Amino acid sequence: MERELSFVEAICEATDQEMGRDRNVVLFGLGVDDPKHIQGTTKGLPEKYGAERVFDTPLSEDAMTGVAVGMAWAGLRPIHVHIRMDFALLAANQLVNMAAKSYYMFGGKLNVPMVVRGMIGKSWGQGPQHSQALYSMFAHVPGLKVVAPTTPHDAKGCLIAAIRDDNPVLYVEHRMLHFQKGPVPEAMYEVAPGSARVTAEGADLTMVGISYMQLECLRARHELAAVGIEAEVIDPIWLAPLDLDTVVRSVRKTRRLLVVDNDWAYCGVGASLVAAVAEALSGEVGIQYRCLGFQPTTCPTSPTLEEAFYPNPASIAAGAHEMVRGDSTWRPPRRAYPETISFRGPF
Amino acid sequence: MERELSFVEAICEATDQEMGRDRNVVLFGLGVDDPKHIQGTTKGLPEKYGAERVFDTPLSEDAMTGVAVGMAWAGLRPIHVHIRMDFALLAANQLVNMAAKSYYMFGGKLNVPMVVRGMIGKSWGQGPQHSQALYSMFAHVPGLKVVAPTTPHDAKGCLIAAIRDDNPVLYVEHRMLHFQKGPVPEAMYEVAPGSARVTAEGADLTMVGISYMQLECLRARHELAAVGIEAEVIDPIWLAPLDLDTVVRSVRKTRRLLVVDNDWAYCGVGASLVAAVAEALSGEVGIQYRCLGFQPTTCPTSPTLEEAFYPNPASIAAGAHEMVRGDSTWRPPRRAYPETISFRGPF
Amino acid sequence: MPPTSSRESRGAGLPARDPARTGPPDPETCYRLLLLIRTVEEEIARVYPSDVIKSPVHLSIGQEAVAVAVCMALRLEDVVFGTYRGHAAYLAKGGDLDRMIAELYGKNTGCAGGKGGSMHLVDVEHGVMGTSAVVATTIPEALGMAMAFQYRREPRVVVSFFGDGATEEGVFFETLNVAALRKAPLIFLCENNSYAIHTHLHQRQAQSDICRKAEAMGVPAFRFESDDVETVYARIAGAAARLRADPFAGPCFFEAPTCRWREHVGPGEDFHLGYRTADDVRRCQANDALKKAAGRLTEIRRAVIEREVLGAVARAFERAAAAPFPEAGTLLDDVYKEV
Amino acid sequence: MPPTSSRESRGAGLPARDPARTGPPDPETCYRLLLLIRTVEEEIARVYPSDVIKSPVHLSIGQEAVAVAVCMALRLEDVVFGTYRGHAAYLAKGGDLDRMIAELYGKNTGCAGGKGGSMHLVDVEHGVMGTSAVVATTIPEALGMAMAFQYRREPRVVVSFFGDGATEEGVFFETLNVAALRKAPLIFLCENNSYAIHTHLHQRQAQSDICRKAEAMGVPAFRFESDDVETVYARIAGAAARLRADPFAGPCFFEAPTCRWREHVGPGEDFHLGYRTADDVRRCQANDALKKAAGRLTEIRRAVIEREVLGAVARAFERAAAAPFPEAGTLLDDVYKEV
Numbered sequence A, B: 001m002e003r004e005l006s007f008v009e010a011i012c013e014a015t016d017q018e019m020g021r022d023r024n025v026v027l028f029g030l031g032v033d034d035p036k037h038i039q040g041t042t043k044g045l046p047e048k049y050g051a052e053r054v055f056d057t058p059l060s061e062d063a064m065t066g067v068a069v070g071m072a073w074a075g076l077r078p079i080h081v082h083i084r085m086d087f088a089l090l091a092a093n094q095l096v097n098m099a100a101k102s103y104y105m106f107g108g109k110l111n112v113p114m115v116v117r118g119m120i121g122k123s124w125g126q127g128p129q130h131s132q133a134l135y136s137m138f139a140h141v142p143g144l145k146v147v148a149p150t151t152p153h154d155a156k157g158c159l160i161a162a163i164r165d166d167n168p169v170l171y172v173e174h175r176m177l178h179f180q181k182g183p184v185p186e187a188m189y190e191v192a193p194g195s196a197r198v199t200a201e202g203a204d205l206t207m208v209g210i211s212y213m214q215l216e217c218l219r220a221r222h223e224l225a226a227v228g229i230e231a232e233v234i235d236p237i238w239l240a241p242l243d244l245d246t247v248v249r250s251v252r253k254t255r256r257l258l259v260v261d262n263d264w265a266y267c268g269v270g271a272s273l274v275a276a277v278a279e280a281l282s283g284e285v286g287i288q289y290r291c292l293g294f295q296p297t298t299c300p301t302s303p304t305l306e307e308a309f310y311p312n313p314a315s316i317a318a319g320a321h322e323m324v325r326g327d328s329t330w331r332p333p334r335r336a337y338p339e340t341i342s343f344r345g346p347f
Numbered sequence C, D: 001m002p003p004t005s006s007r008e009s010r011g012a013g014l015p016a017r018d019p020a021r022t023g024p025p026d027p028e029t030c031y032r033l034l035l036l037i038r039t040v041e042e043e044i045a046r047v048y049p050s051d052v053i054k055s056p057v058h059l060s061i062g063q064e065a066v067a068v069a070v071c072m073a074l075r076l077e078d079v080v081f082g083t084y085r086g087h088a089a090y091l092a093k094g095g096d097l098d099r100m101i102a103e104l105y106g107k108n109t110g111c112a113g114g115k116g117g118s119m120h121l122v123d124v125e126h127g128v129m130g131t132s133a134v135v136a137t138t139i140p141e142a143l144g145m146a147m148a149f150q151y152r153r154e155p156r157v158v159v160s161f162f163g164d165g166a167t168e169e170g171v172f173f174e175t176l177n178v179a180a181l182r183k184a185p186l187i188f189l190c191e192n193n194s195y196a197i198h199t200h201l202h203q204r205q206a207q208s209d210i211c212r213k214a215e216a217m218g219v220p221a222f223r224f225e226s227d228d229v230e231t232v233y234a235r236i237a238g239a240a241a242r243l244r245a246d247p248f249a250g251p252c253f254f255e256a257p258t259c260r261w262r263e264h265v266g267p268g269e270d271f272h273l274g275y276r277t278a279d280d281v282r283r284c285q286a287n288d289a290l291k292k293a294a295g296r297l298t299e300i301r302r303a304v305i306e307r308e309v310l311g312a313v314a315r316a317f318e319r320a321a322a323a324p325f326p327e328a329g330t331l332l333d334d335v336y337k338e339v
């Protein structure tokens, strides 16, 4: 029997193991040593590694990001935690102008082995400023890497890979994924860039689900299977650099690509994926493309609006159905999913 | 005979006319009242409108962006100038979390009529932190509008439209376009969203050139014409919201789309354009897509590297040629273009 | 500005009394407002477990006095900027009760049409500007509005409320400097409850005299010893009068000690977390401004006000519960303002 | 920290003398460094119009003394962080001359392989960390490195150089607070030349005593009356010794007055712009540290040093001119560090 951990426990274990292995790994951010220990992802670490290695910070995201860069230049491997991705905007200058560029602009002299953990909020009225994904903005910038694991297995493997990476990595956690449980090996292992995963096979269309949308795509796949459509589902895992080949291979087979992004589509990872596949398969006959993402608006707080804001298994399945069968009226039955049921605020 | 102005003069005139028309328009930013008056774009304005309406600021981009939002809530129409787009990163939190969202998150109660002028540097070793375009990062965010005029005519019309817009607008100026001259009507006029322009007609492929790449595409078109290829060139002008129809119409005709972005391609406006057209023309037979942009790295300072970093008329023409003729070896003759010759640092 | 010691310059430029407005605050209004806020928030806490409010709430139970004292010294046309912990300032400034509760319920009768929730309250007609969930983000907005009033020579005062945690963010310092440079008609008001979430001020600020920081930026500062309504009211009324009289009088900074009785976010208490004790809070509760205000009224007047307030609150919750949710079809309304 | 007046606490915690290192700075080294920097920058200015340097240059002609005095008090293993106006700190700390000039020429023998240019100098072996073009951006990096040294108990000191303009950016305040909280072995060094581009400090800062701001953040601060090399050297040597002795001794802040003789960016003078007069600068020139340092040496020693420096500079420019440009094919090297 494989051991099961939650996504949260997987993050905590990866951090613990890496801190145990490498004294250069330090962990800080608002609330990391707090009684709520960042949803449990830092549980036990302050006690185990002490206040020099695990520490809370003032409300100073900009400076603390520069601090992480400076530590990384000195050979440490800092992990900087933002309980909301939205706050990373305060650090945009340091991330984009310093962290992303330093290895290149200093001619390979100063690299930046740092990890920025950013959490995407959803549900329970997280609202405009506590729900953003923003990873597309950072994936845009050469020099930064971006990873968005979707299973506890990858949560651990990607975090270990990110910590060991000699470059700045934005590690994207979706709060709704925090609840997931799954098999996680006890040993240390890396899930490195270049490892997009086919999470379900199928011949009728390719669905790429990013971050939490991976889960929603797998659910949509069930609905589609019920009406005889076989969707292939791919989890890109790393968003920068992107493993394009796995997707191109699949689309060459299925002739249909539906990317479901967990971010706004415009100038997003999802749209870039569509563009890159369209370019790679340029001139091929009759391939269908579609990209879903957040609706092009600020995330509203009210539940009725919030529900309409996000792609969901039903809207994904309907979109896929239309691509395969040309029928835009079909909808799967309504269902509620466990984490949306069990999840209660405030957070 | 139509009157000619430079791009810089067109910006200055638009600002002057709008300030003359509407007492709510105020102008600030580092150096706006400086003896170099932001390349001339603010020349004469401090004297004419006084220090309450035209003022320099401390080095505090974050706060000054919030100040602009607050002024806009109060009914003023601030213009905030960044001599480098790169510095807008310091204002990312205010732009994305406040300016973009306030109209929506306050239920339509507080709109934000403000303009942020950001300049893209190029050439003369602007280097890593003085050459970024970054408009794709902001175009990603619903609630912000983004415009990147390429002619003196549009520089004036778009700035007037941006100032009169009731929403936050990022007005993108490319430093190499500052040198261009062209016909500019004296009267006030708006070049509003939805007005992508076909700048040259052709049947063989569609080239969309964004910001300075519009100029480079027109040059590439000459090279292509010399070998019998007729490129249609489109200037999208507004990047958010984007006028997709004009592009789709053209690609439906030419069956080939080459977008040349003045930004990194990944998660950029250019890639999104390709994706949107591929989606709109889904399933149509044999359309070719391609997106060029900055090379996926930090902009280097050394001239030999800098030259390789940007798409240029030769590389654009070569790319287009390959799409039309399938021949990837052809290159147009080498030429130097006026603004790269006449331009000398430092800036 | 001549260099003066931190102590000496405290309060410099702030007249102690404004002849027009420094009488004691009207005890009935004061009690009504304190009671209103307390009742509303206790009702929020009561209904919260039933999930009718599907959004994070940051209660200011225990912190009402500062908002009430400050807002009583303001006029309708004056403006306040608050934070995600903004219920008290919203109500004290006269924000519409029904629309606030409807907003928390996510209903389309809410002050932001349900799009904002508890953290993004707004009531422009009553001078409550939109509140924000990202700490310190409305501080420069407040300055922008003050500069607009100054520019138009409108005798209106802006108050920027924020917590002690906000005074660690860079934008706080940037804004103070610009406010002082532009001599903007702005009152900075730091509600110092000693904590940012669960971390004490002393663990976050090496030099934790916040007034000293304000003064170093060129903004005269004054620290209240307590959140006593009369004292706070008198000072703020004086400062507001000064700013109304001269739009170039320049900003001032006040720090008021206060105490959050409940958990950082959510309806409960949080003594089990161990970062502070129940006794810490009990000491504050002994000085409850609401109780003191009640003591200043006759039993009869108190009963009248209580009936009135309780009725209004009950009605607001009922109306909010009964109101419709926004239609999904309105999702894309108000992304942009177009004519 | 007990509240003390701004004046009283200035310099608190900073011993005036370090027995080991506060002797007068070696006059030959001092002259050599000052002359080297001056000569290099004058040569840059001379060749600039010929376009061999295709990149913005921010000269520190006139400002050399502070960098020299500070860096003479440092050891090889100590580290400095500078700005786009970073030639002086780079050379004073011992950064490689040939690689610096090659960098300005955009050659692949440059310290950043031509990828950085004048604004992004780096020489890790000599403790010159990468400089940055965005004002104030290396201030927190300096703190991060100091925290790393502290964590590893390495007796190394970090100096963060920045201009007066940088002290307006929010990150400056955030960094000072965290440095003080963490008691990091870090020296903040503000080179106050009174201007940010063409705007005077007094137009930018309402309260323009920068030391007072540092102290308000909890960092003891000291303002030098002049950029006199011996005074600056002695103080910095003392502070550095203290930080080496105890990695938890805590940061300190110094402000040194200085004067930029040339235009903000580029090789020329800028009196025609009208924001300051030639007389303003001439007054500074009368106190030129280079001249004073020359006066401390015999004519013979001076001549030897001059020959040496001029030769080294000439060779550096020749080598830079002769070196190859990077191949276009290396454009995508070093975007990521991969094993």
Ligand SMILES: Cc1ncc(C[n+]2csc(CCOP(=O)(O)OP(=O)(O)O)c2C)c(N)n1
Pocket: A030, A059, A061, A087, A090, C085, C133, C134, C135, C136, C162, C163, C164, C165, C166, C167, C193, C195, C196, C197, C264
């Ligand atoms: C920029 C930013 N960083 C972090 C957070 C997370 N956060 C929410 S409230 C809070 C504490 C703020 O404390 P304070 O300003 O004292 O206000 P209080 O909650 O005590 O009223 C923090 C850190 C945030 N919302 N915004």
Ligand SMILES: Cc1ncc(C[n+]2csc(CCOP(=O)(O)OP(=O)(O)O)c2C)c(N)n1
Pocket: B030, B059, B061, B087, B090, D085, D133, D134, D135, D136, D162, D163, D164, D165, D166, D167, D193, D195, D196, D197, D264
């Ligand atoms: C964040 C940021 N804003 C604006 C600029 C434009 N800029 C370049 S140098 C400079 C002045 C900085 O003054 P100071 O810190 O005193 O340094 P000095 O140039 O006097 O050495 C400004 C405003 C910039 N580079 N970075």
Ligand SMILES: [Mg+2]
Pocket: C163, C164, C165, C191, C192, C193, C194, C195, C196, C197
């Ligand atoms: Mg607090």
Ligand SMILES: [Mg+2]
Pocket: D163, D164, D165, D191, D192, D193, D194, D195, D196, D197
């Ligand atoms: Mg300066």
